[in-house]
Amino acid sequence: VNGIVQGVGFRPFVFNLATSLKLKGFVNNASNGVEIEIEGKDDQLEKFFFQLENNPPPLSEIQSFVKSKINVCNSKNFIIQPSEPNEAASTLISPDMSICKDCLKDIFDPENRRYLYPFTNCTNCGPRYTIIKSIPYDRPFTTMQPFKMCPNCQREYDDPRDRRFHAQPNACSTCGPKIWYEDNSAQIMTEDNLSSFTRLATDLNNGKMIAIKGIGGFHLCVDALNDSAVKILRSRKNREQKPLAIMVSSPDDINDIAHLTKNEMNLLTSAQKPIVLLEKNKRYNLAQSVAPDNNRIGVMLPYTPLHAILFKILQEKYPHIKALIMTSANISDEPIAIKNETARKKLSRIADHFLMHNRDILIRNDDSVAMEINSKTVFFRRSRGYSPKPIFLNDDASDVLAVGGELKNTICITKGNQAFLSQHIGDLENYEANLSFEKVTSHLGKIIEAKPNAVICDLHPEYFSTKWSLEQKQYPVFQAQHHHAHMASVMAEHHIHNNVMAIILDGSGFGYDGNIWGGEFLMGNLTTVERFAHFQYLPLAGGEKAIKNPWRTAVGWLYSIYGDRLPQLPFMEDQEISIIKHMIDKNLNSPLTSSCGRLFDCVSAMCGVRSNIAYEGQAAIELMQMVEHNNQYDSYAYEITYPEVTIKPILDAIIIDLNNGVNVSTIVGRFHQTIVQLLTDLAILAKRRYPINEIVLSGGVLQNEILLMGLMASLTNAGFKVYMNEKVPINDGGLSLGQAAIGRELLKQNLETVKYSIYK
Ligand code: ZN
Ligand code: ZN
Ligand code: FE
Numbered sequence: 001v002n003g004i005v006q007g008v009g010f011r012p013f014v015f016n017l018a019t020s021l022k023l024k025g026f027v028n029n030a031s032n033g034v035e036i037e038i039e040g041k042d043d044q045l046e047k048f049f050f051q052l053e054n055n056p057p058p059l060s061e062i063q064s065f066v067k068s069k070i071n072v073c074n075s076k077n078f079i080i081q082p083s084e085p086n087e088a089a090s091t092l093i094s095p096d097m098s099i100c101k102d103c104l105k106d107i108f109d110p111e112n113r114r115y116l117y118p119f120t121n122c123t124n125c126g127p128r129y130t131i132i133k134s135i136p137y138d139r140p141f142t143t144m145q146p147f148k149m150c151p152n153c154q155r156e157y158d159d160p161r162d163r164r165f166h167a168q169p170n171a172c173s174t175c176g177p178k179i180w181y182e183d184n185s186a187q188i189m190t191e192d193n194l195s196s197f198t199r200l201a202t203d204l205n206n207g208k209m210i211a212i213k214g215i216g217g218f219h220l221c222v223d224a225l226n227d228s229a230v231k232i233l234r235s236r237k238n239r240e241q242k243p244l245a246i247m248v249s250s251p252d253d254i255n256d257i258a259h260l261t262k263n264e265m266n267l268l269t270s271a272q273k274p275i276v277l278l279e280k281n282k283r284y285n286l287a288q289s290v291a292p293d294n295n296r297i298g299v300m301l302p303y304t305p306l307h308a309i310l311f312k313i314l315q316e317k318y319p320h321i322k323a324l325i326m327t328s329a330n331i332s333d334e335p336i337a338i339k340n341e342t343a344r345k346k347l348s349r350i351a352d353h354f355l356m357h358n359r360d361i362l363i364r365n366d367d368s369v370a371m372e373i374n375s376k377t378v379f380f381r382r383s384r385g386y387s388p389k390p391i392f393l394n395d396d397a398s399d400v401l402a403v404g405g406e407l408k409n410t411i412c413i414t415k416g417n418q419a420f421l422s423q424h425i426g427d428l429e430n431y432e433a434n435l436s437f438e439k440v441t442s443h444l445g446k447i448i449e450a451k452p453n454a455v456i457c458d459l460h461p462e463y464f465s466t467k468w469s470l471e472q473k474q475y476p477v478f479q480a481q482h483h484h485a486h487m488a489s490v491m492a493e494h495h496i497h498n499n500v501m502a503i504i505l506d507g508s509g510f511g512y513d514g515n516i517w518g519g520e521f522l523m524g525n526l527t528t529v530e531r532f533a534h535f536q537y538l539p540l541a542g543g544e545k546a547i548k549n550p551w552r553t554a555v556g557w558l559y560s561i562y563g564d565r566l567p568q569l570p571f572m573e574d575q576e577i578s579i580i581k582h583m584i585d586k587n588l589n590s591p592l593t594s595s596c597g598r599l600f601d602c603v604s605a606m607c608g609v610r611s612n613i614a615y616e617g618q619a620a621i622e623l624m625q626m627v628e629h630n631n632q633y634d635s636y637a638y639e640i641t642y643p644e645v646t647i648k649p650i651l652d653a654i655i656i657d658l659n660n661g662v663n664v665s666t667i668v669g670r671f672h673q674t675i676v677q678l679l680t681d682l683a684i685l686a687k688r689r690y691p692i693n694e695i696v697l698s699g700g701v702l703q704n705e706i707l708l709m710g711l712m713a714s715l716t717n718a719g720f721k722v723y724m725n726e727k728v729p730i731n732d733g734g735l736s737l738g739q740a741a742i743g744r745e746l747l748k749q750n751l752e753t754v755k756y757s758i759y760k
Contacts, residue, residue, distance in 0.1 A: 001052070002033035003063030004092050004389065007137050009123030010034050011080045012165045013057045018078040021048050025073070028081035039072055058124050058271055059094050063392055080160055092418075093129055093137055093447050095389050096215050096365065098273040098303035100125035102163060107305050108312065113152065116193060117173045118306035119359060122163045125271070129388055129423075130216050130365050131169060135447050139168045143360035150175035177359035179306070184348040197313045200355055205318045209233055211329050211343055211351035215304055216365025216384045216423070217336035218329035218343050220351060223321050227287035230325060234289060236350045238331055242615035243291035245275045245298035245367065247326040249311040256283045257323065258297055263372045272385030273303035274368035286323060295625045298369060300326070303385075306357075328366055333427050335436045338364045363443050364436065365423045373705045374712060379729040380703060381408070383424040388444060390418035391727050391737065394495035398747045401445070401452040401475070402739035403465040405482065405509075405732040407616070409433075411441050411465075412736035414744060415450040419492065421728055421737055428464040437465070456480055456743035458735070460510035480742045481756060482509025482735070483520045483699070484529050489738030490696035491526065494723045499525050501532070501692050501720075503679055503711065506699035507597035507616075508547075512756045516540065518595030518699070519645065521682055523690060526745035528755040532686055535599060536644045539590035541583045550601035550619040551611035555580040556590065557602050561648050567655050571608050596675075596701045599647065600624075603671055606654060607664045617700070624704045626668040633669035635677040643759050645682065650674055676710035680718050687720075697724040698738075700731035 001010075006029050014027040014036055023040035038048060049067070056062055099107075103122055106114045114120045121127070131143040139145060149157060153172055156164035164170045171177060173193070181189045181196040190196050200210055207229040210221045220237065222229040224246045234240060246257075251268065254260050258278035260268070268276045275298040284297070291297045302308045314321050328336040329347055337343040338361040343354065369381040379386075387410075395417060402412040409425040422440050426433050445452070456478045457469035469477050480488070486509075487502035502522040511517035512531075519535025540546045541556035551571055559566050559581050566577075583590050597620060604610045604619035609626065613619050627633075636653035639646040650671070657667045683695060695715055702708045708724070715722045728734035742754060 001036065001062055001065050004059070004061040004094065005034045005056075006092060007094050007128070008059035009057045009163075009165070009167075010060050012123065012160045014052070015078060015080050015160045017048060017051050023048055024075035024078050026075070026079045026081050029083045037070070037073070037075075038078075039075060058100070059097055061389075092390065093132055093135070093388055095129050095272070095385050095387055096127045097125045097271050097385065098301075099305050099308060100271070103305065104308060107309065114172055116197075116309055117176070118179055118193070118304070118309055118357070119169070119171050119177045120305045121167060121169050121171070123165060123167045124163065126167070126169050127215050127359075128169075130361050130363055131359070132447055133362055135449065137168060142168055143362050144169050144171065144177075147171060147176050177357050179355060179357045182354050182356055184351060184353065186344050189353065196355065197309055198317065200310065200353070201313045201317050201321075203353055204314070204321060204324070207232075208352040209236070209350070210353050210355060211337075211347050212306070212310075212326075212355045213340070213343070213357050213361075214306070215361070216367075217338045217361060218347065219326045220329045220347075222325045224286045224290055224323035224325045225321065227289055230287045230289045233325060233327070237327070239327075240614040241292055241618070243294045243296070243298060244325050244327045245300060245369075246286065246290065246323045247300050247302060247307065248323045249302065249315065251301070253322045254278070254299060256285050257281065258284065258299060261372065263375050267370060267372060267377060268299065268301060272368065273301055274370045274385060275300045277369065277371040277380070290325065293622055296371075300367060306355075326367075334430060334432045335426055336364050336366055363423075363440065366426075368424075371703075371705070374709050376724070376726055378703070378705075378708070379725070379727075379733070380731065381424045381733055382410070382421065382727075382729055387423040388420045388448070390420050391493065393417045393419055393492060393741070393744075397744035398453040399450040400454045400456060400740050400743040400747065401441070401450075402456040402736040402743060403437075403441070403469050404736035404739070405458050406460065406463040406465065408729065408731055408733040409437060409465060410729075410733050410736050411437070411444065412740040413444055413448060413450045413452065414740050415448055419737055419740055420444060420448050420450075421734075424733060434464055437468070454478055454743050454747055456739040458482055458485070458510065458739075459512065478743050478746055478753065480739045480754060481512050481529070482506070483511075483517055483522060484754065484756075485735045485738035485742065486698040487522055487529075487696055487738065488526055488741045489728055489734040490698050490723050490725055492737050492741035493725060493727050494696075496694065496696070496723070497525065498694070499523065499690070499692050500694045500696050501683060501686055501690075502696045502698070503683070504699040505596040505697075505701035505707070507701065508593065508595050511594075513758070516591055516593035516595060518593060518597055518701075519599065520594065521679070521686070523686065523692065523759075526742050527749060527751055530757045530759055531643070532759045533640065533643045533645060533682055535594040535596055536647045537592040537594050538598075538647065539584055539587075540593045540595075540598065541580045541590045543589055543591055547598070547601075549612050550605040551575050552580055553598050554602040554605035556584055557647070558606075558651065559584050561651060569606055569655070569658060571605050571611055575611070596699070600701065600704075602651075603654060603668070606651070606658065607667055609664065609668075617703070620701065620704060623668055624672070624706050626665040627672055627706050628665055628669065631669055633666070633673040635674045636670055638674055638678045640678065640682060640685070645678060672706050672710060675707060676714050679711060680714045683715060683720060684718055693719070693721055695720045695722050697722060698730055698734070702730050
């Protein structure tokens with residue numbers, strides 16, 4: 001049996017299944033999975049195979065299952081054969097998994113020896129990736145090493161019939177890690193389990209902010225119904241408007257917060273327990289400042305015993321606290337704190353008190369963020385619960401290391417046919433994040449024992465990841481164009497090797513002509529790409545400054561298009577238009593861009609939705625939220641002046657509508673429909689020249705569900721087979737997988753670079 005079948009309780013599962021069916025033989029860990037030799041009556045064997053394939057342990061994932069007949073051995077019993085030392089090397093490390101139902105029962109059963117014990121876990125749940133220092137995955141090589149199992153725990157660990165057989169982090173209150181509660185000058189307030197939780201609950205009720213140590217880092221926690229507490233959190237954390245995620249005790253508590261579809265429910269309650277972006281409902285009653293100006297709210301359920309106990313205490317003492325803010329404990333964009341010492345140092349002026357524990361977090365791992373769009377899961381961040389679970393590729397190739405982009409960075413290391421995408425590393429714009437990047441790269445490399453034959457990075461010369469790669473003298477370095485990597489990420493996920501069309505709608509990425517790309521129509525495969533068409537090049541007055549202030553993009557574009565006949569729109573009042581004009585006239589710090597993200601910014605500013613942003617994507621998100629879901633909108637007229645998609649006709653139409661007082665939600669709906677229509681037309685046009693029927697969609701702008709669903713439907717209607725990212729983030733968090741796919745293919749074909757061209 002191949003796949004994720006080691007370290008997930010697979011052998012005890014086989015053992016228990018075989019013995020219950022009175023079958024004989026053995027099970028062991030083999031170099032690439034699990035090997036079973038089994039003998040018995042035919043009908044019992046049938047049952048065995050059926051259960052094996054249909055009801056494997058929750059954390060396992062069977063990739064392939066090969067059977068063959070051998071001579072009867074007349075075994076007397078069924079045994080688990082011990083692992084050979086070298087076999088552990090190929091063990092796949094499981095992600096950190098949320099507490100399972102059985103362990104939940106244990107911690108809430110007053111008769112159980114793990115009653116209210118916050119580090120309860122078993123083979124089916126608990127921390128893995130964030131506690132493993134090196135392989136093999138054995139307790140001495142984890143941060144559980146200082147805790148010696150007591151006789152009761154050891155007995156469970158040694159018994160194949162026990163749920164805790166070989167559960168490396170197995171522990172109880174006698175022998176395992178402990179929590180304590182301290183103030184912001186590191187003075188211990190209480191060490192007792194129950195009184196720590198009780199004081200924490202009381203503090204939350206009093207509007208205090210607590211740093212809580214979790215699985216992959218610290219959270220900052222306040223009562224999500226207490227607006228002044230949430231405001232204090234925002235100001236201390238230096239996070240003005242970006243929505244904050246909440247944790248609620250159970251799906252029932254979402255009734256007064258958000259809509260919940262069946263798919264969303266499944267995702268929310270899955271063993272991974274990601275943050276799911278749900279649509280607020282009419283009864284939404286959280287503090288105003290939790291997710292201002294946003295139709296959605298990020299919700300997750302308790303995923304550690306510690307969280308579960310906290311909510312239990314809250315329900316008993318302060319039942320009105322139905323939701324807690326649980327946001328990464330960091331200051332603005334620094335990585336989430338993981339060490340007790342760092343947390344004390346960095347958070348003492350942010351958090352009032354700390355819920356600490358003494359199980360070290362070896363490597364940080366943020367909460368994952370996902371959304372259900374059209375019954376597909378779209379990842380905004382793939383991290384805790386998912387990383388380092390491999391993505392299976394359809395071919396073998398040399399191992400490579402791909403280092404991702406600059407923002408929402410992840411890295412990807414491949415080994416054979418498996419691609420290991422790292423956890424979310426974040427924006428590589430500060431020193432702490434750079435250190436984190438290096439640590440994740442070496443840690444992931446170590447635990448999967450890959451031997452990279454090449455490094456693949458972005459084309460952007462200023463990205464930290466590019467500079468880092470070019471310093472790695474031991475490997476050949478390949479550079480992959482940003483949007484080609486987005487395209488390749490979808491191809492890798494869906495095992496596509498032939499030519500495809502790619503519609504990549506993105507914020508920004510360095511193009512092979514040196515301009516900033518982002519509205520790209522590409523054609524080709526992993527090693528040859530043609531830029532078939534792109535959004536019109538327009539100047540970005542002030543570069544980075546324009547990204548933060550969409551009004552600048554809008555004025556710059558309108559002025560470039562209309563010159564002295566610049567239309568007067570309300571959003572321009574009080575803005576320094578002359579500065580922008582001057583910059584465009586003199587071509588001062590105004591790089592050209594074909595970015596689709598900037599087009600959304602421009603329209604957002606023009607429609608008076610948002611002129612300045614406090615977080616990435618804000619202008620586009622608030623624009624999209626103006627669209628009424630059930631409405632059909634007509635497209636504006638548009639024009640494709642090969643190879644450019646002309647922007648002027650779209651802006652013309654928007655200006656006319658604005659001047660005629662058409663309501664903004666209609667304008668925004670028409671604008672979205674226009675983008676969908678024109679890209680569909682472009683695809684149909686392209687198909688006349690190239691007989692390609694497969695289209696891949698990727699890029700950060702496609703986190704916009706109206707656009708993504710619209711394109712999917714429209715392209716499918718036009719007869720195309722459409723693919724998008726479903727396993728890795730559709731934004732830059734998925735870039736490294738695409739880079740890795742490109743690098744492997746270059747090595748395979750013995751090529752030195754990707755062949756990039758522009759359609760003529
Ligand atoms: Zn469990
Ligand atoms: Zn114990
Ligand atoms: Fe991108």
